Amino acid sequence: MEGTPKVAATEPMAETRAPRAAPRRRLLSAAGLLAALILVIGVNVLAETFLARYRIDLTEQRLYTLSDGTKSVLRAIPEPITVRLYYSSRLGRDIPVYAAYATRVRELLHEYAALAGGQIRLEFYEPEPFSEVEDRALAYGLQGVPVDQSGEQVFFGLAATNLLDEERTIPFFQPERERFLEYDLTRLVFELSNPRRPKVGVMTGLPMNGEMRGPMGRPTPPWVVMTQMRQFLSVQDVALDVAEIPADIDVLMVAHPQGLGDQTQYAIDQFVMRGGKLMLVLDPHSEAQAARPGPGGMPTRETASDLPRLLETWGVRYDKDQVAGDLRGAMRVRAGERERVQAVDYVAWFTTSGPGQINRDDPATGQLNQISVASAGFLAKRDGAGITFEPLVTTSPEAAPVPAEKVRLEPNPTQILAEFRPGNEKLVLAARVRGELPSAFPDGPPPAEEGAQAPERTQPHRARSEGPANLVVIADSDLLEDRFWVRVQDFFGQQVATPFADNGALVVNLLDTLSGSDALIGLRSRGESRRPFELVDAMRRQAEADFRAREQALQKRLEETEAKLRELRRGTGEAGRADPVLTPEQRAAIDAARADILDTRRELRAVQRDLRREIEGLQTTLRLANIVAVPVVVALIAIALGFWRIRRRARRAHEPHEATA
Known part of the structure; x- marks a missing residue:
């Protein structure tokens, strides 16, 4: 009996508190939203002020992460x-x-x-x-x-x-x-931080600057590659018997070195040891040298170049008695006896343009399309060498070594082709070499020749390179010669060069990258922000493969019908002479041919329309997926969360009643 008035007294109190609690809750909710907004703005301001330099790159190819x-x-x-x-x-x-x-x-x-x-x-x-x-x-x-x-x-x-x-x-x-x-x-x-124009020293016995030729001593023009080098770089000639490379030279290009003395090799070695950049161009057989008359009027027999002491010490393997042959990119040359001259694939002369033959990740070669070489050697990293050996230009897999003696003197392209057995491994024609290198002259400068005075040097001897050395080694000097990559024609008294290969761009790009700092040489290509629809591209290729055959058949039928119509329109009379008057049969045939042409063109348009429709249908599906699918997924998640919250509130609402009961 006493419990009844207590219950009746508490119920009215609950009814009077509910209306007062609602405005308070709304006020607290509004204050919470305002505080959250202020917090978000404050966090953004603080992050912009103090964390602007700290970023997270979540792209797949690390597009925004600097090297x-x-x-x-x-x-x-x-x-x-x-x-x-x-x-x-x-x-x-x-x-x-x-x-x-x-x-x-x-x-x-x-x-x-x-x-x-x-x-x-x-x-x-x-x-x-x-x-x-x-x-x-x-x-x-x-x-x-x-x-x-x-x-x-x-x-x-x-x-x-x-x-x-x-x-x-x-x-x-x-x-x-x-x-x-x-x-x-x-x-x-x-x-812009280092405005001085880089200087490139060129040491070579090849006539890259032109030469006096013929009994009258007429000068020949410089090679096109040398002209291009002088357009972009400051070029200085370096003597073949130099005892020390000048200190103001940033990059030294040594092309086809033959018979260099120890003093000159020591100069090259110390140039690299003190941080100089080197482009070394070697050749097991120089076609340019073989085509030039020697001192006695006959071509020289010594056409190979090598620097074994330097290369062996620096960890690069190169054999001057081996030539790279490539069947896939072989150039066709005229060969055979006078009575049976024919075009033959000369595997010792070839172009590199296939996939994977030109390094697309290096700034110097990333946009080149074709490199032509002739009687080129090949390179490799020596076992155990502590260097980074990065191929820049390689042969195709259909390559194999060829003894250099077969391409010297009077080569027989037909016999070389018949005896050629391609392997299944690419040969490296040009490579970047980086790493801390030991000197090829660990005991100091070589002694002077008997009776000669020791040359004066301004730089102290260095037994190891100062930091990582940077070299580019190329196993073919003929890629520099005009006839293997450019056509030079006279145009109203001016020489116009038209390249058919990218040899000149290769040399200039390599010198350009070497002339920069070590930081620039270490940069490589990055990914692209463009993300193509690979599925769309694959469907486009498949659709084209499916429809092109039918399209070509219809096109052929259309051409045949049009040719037949032209013959019917001309008409023929007696003795094969043209007759302007057409017979009823000819008119009927012409009408049938016209109808066939209209039907064929209609089918051709239908084929082309089907090709576009399938591709556009897939693109529409992808657009709808991007535009509709994401909002639908978000909406479903929101609905699921809403139902979950409703059930949770309902469960909480039942809990007090169960406790009271």
Whole structure:
């Protein structure tokens, strides 16, 4: 009896508290949302202020992670550099691939500026048509590209300057070179930080600078590769008997060294030991030398070059008595006796253009398409050598060594081809070599020859290289000669060179990369921000393979019917003469041929339409998946969470009643 009034007294109290608690809860909820908003803004402000330099690169190919070489270049900038990016947003709207590429360029530039400690100043411009910004972009030499017939140009280039008004530009960011974006930007910064033009010393017995030939002593022009080198680099000739390489030379190019004395070999060795960059071009048989008359008027028999003492010490294996032969890229030459001259594949002369033959990850070779060589040797890393041996140019797998004596004097391409047995391994024709190297002269300079005075040297002897040495070794000197990679023609008194191979670009690119710092040499290609639809591409290729055969059959039928129609229209009378009057049978045949042509063209259009429809259908499916699938998944997750919360609240609501009961 006493419990009844207590229950009745508590129920009204609960009813009077509920209306007061609701506004308080709403107030607390609003305050919580406001506090969360303030917290989010504060965290973002603090992160932007203190954590801007700390980033996480979650891309698959580490697109935004800079290499150690780039970081060292950025930290060593002595004076401020201003970098101006000119980008037309219309280019990204019309061609989306450029929008993604532009985003990557901007992000990478911000990363450069953050690591440079204020020494890189960034400026971004939107060039409008006929504006001052467009005029400045053109004045820097940036490339404007028309997007339609109105003549309006879009820009996507970069211009950078230092305090000395030195300029470096990237006229237009080509998507094909996106893999080398970091190298190009770092190279630009390095050149503005070190404006001195690199000097390349050339030591060779080949007539790369031209020579006096013939009984009248007429001069021959320089080789095209030498002309290109002088356009981009400061080139200085170095004597073959030099005792010390000049200290101002950054890169030494030694091409086809023959009979070099110990003093000269010691000079090359010490140049590498003190940090100089070396391009060594060897050859088991120089076709250029074999085609030139010797002192007695006959070609010389000694056509091989080698530096065994240096190569063995530095860990590179090379045999001057072996030539690389390649069946896949063999050049066709005329061979045989006078009565039976025929075209034969000469395996000792070949081009490298197949997949995997040219290193696509190296900035010097990444965009080259074809290299031509003649009687080339091959290289390898010696067992146990502590060097990094990176192939740049290789043969195809259908290659094998050929004794060099078979290509010297009077080679027989037919016999060489008949005896050639290709293996299943690529041979390395050119390679980068890096590592700490010992000197080939550990006991110091070689003694002077009897009766000769010891040469004066300004540099002390070094028994090991100062840090990692950087070399490029090429096993063919004939890739430098004009006839193997370029056609030179006279055009109204001027010599015009038309390359059919990338030999000249290979040499200039290698010298260019060697002339940079060690940080630049260590840079390699990166991934691309473009992620193609591989499934779409595979379906496109399969669809084309399925439909092209039918399309070709219909096209052939169409051509045959049209030819028949032309014959019927001409008409023929007696004695095979043309008759302008057509018989009813001929008219009926013409009408049938026309109907056949219309039907064939209709089927051809249907085939082409089916080809496009299947590809477009897949693209539509992928778009719907990207646009619809993700929101649907999020909505389903939200619905599931909602049901879970409702059930959880219902369960909690029942718990007090069960306890009261």
